[in-house]
Amino acid sequence: MIIKPRNTFLVLVSASLLTGCQTADLSNQATQIIDIPVVEAILDSDGDGYSDDIDMCPGTPRNVVTDERGCPFTGMGIGLKMEYRAFFAKGSSELSPEYQLELDKVAAKLQEYYTATMRIEGHATTNEISATDTALQPNSLARNRALIVKNYLIMQHQIDPNRLSAFGFGAEQPIASSDTEEGKSMNRRVYGVATADFDTEEEMSMHRRVTSITMEPED
8 A cells, every 4th residue: 555645644644633631831830839727735644634745744634633733633641632624715704514523523622532632723815814903913813713613612612711712723734725716725624623631541431421311122
């Protein structure tokens, strides 16, 4: 079969055009940089409510009562050691129902160990304290948060006020970074610890109310 020169020329031109379509020229495309936001994670590896960057005892076992340093609470002898935490909305000292329920459990232990005492600490974030507050009463909001917890125990459970001490620390003792909203919400808090220390089991039994549960007879 004889291919005419004109047909050969057309075949070569078509092949060149197809090759040009299949090869993309990327030399003129600008490099695109995507700015991905970085979210700072607040790490609390032992789950005690204190972030690792300020926790002086980051390896505390689960369900162990900790003090304001994030370390296991150590007291003398035996008895009651129970902690309490509540968190608040910005600028508020209102105790939400979920934290009232938790406080009811603390009150039950305070009634059981009727010589126990409780230390209640109120805290705030820096953005809740204005320049006026700093000059006059820098810890007023934090103290109000501690007092709302104290008054709840007195009014709702008739706990003797002399057994309860309330303190306001303003924004002086954060447990998380205030650079994030999550950190700020953790710092708007009340921390309390109820304690009753005894040297012996006998002494503890003398200062403890034991209530028995009456079971209904089965049919």
